[in-house]
Amino acid sequence: VQLVESGGGMVQPGGSLRLSCAASGFTFSSYDMSWVRQAPGKGPEWVSAINTGGGVTYYARSVKGRFTISRDNAKNTLYLQMNSLKPEDTALYYCATGRRAPYKYWGQGTQVTVSS
Numbered sequence: 001v002q003l004v005e006s007g008g009g010m011v012q013p014g015g016s017l018r019l020s021c022a023a024s025g026f027t028f029s030s031y032d033m034s035w036v037r038q039a040p041g042k043g044p045e046w047v048s049a050i051n052t053g054g055g056v057t058y059y060a061r062s063v064k065g066r067f068t069i070s071r072d073n074a075k076n077t078l079y080l081q082m083n084s085l086k087p088e089d090t091a092l093y094y095c096a097t098g099r100r101a102p103y104k105y106w107g108q109g110t111q112v113t114v115s116s
Contacts, residue, residue, distance in 0.1 A: 001025040001105050003095050008110030021078040021095030029073040032099040035080045037091035049099040085114045
């Protein structure tokens with residue numbers, strides 16, 4: 001099983017980034033998926049989740065209206081479009097299988113830094 005996140009980087013407040021998570025080694029289309037983030041010195045924070053078909057999405061209150069989760073089951077890829085980024089969005093972002101903890105599989109994460 002492998003989950004590989006990409007698309008992180010440094011961006012100014014108000015900017016946008018699109019994260020991707022490439023999945024392999026399991027039947028991606030059979031799993032709800034989540035994005036989880038961890039800021040320095042803090043515990044993991046669930047950000048967003050999506051059901052197997054992509055038609056139902058869930059968001060933490062802190063990101064609702066700014067982030068959009070999506071998936072392409074044909075490409076075994078999960079996405080997170082992040083707009084109107086704030087400094088408090090700075091964290092290591094992980095994709096994970098499942099809609100809530102405990103997550104069965106995690107990626108290695110991609111760093112997002114929002115700073116002027």
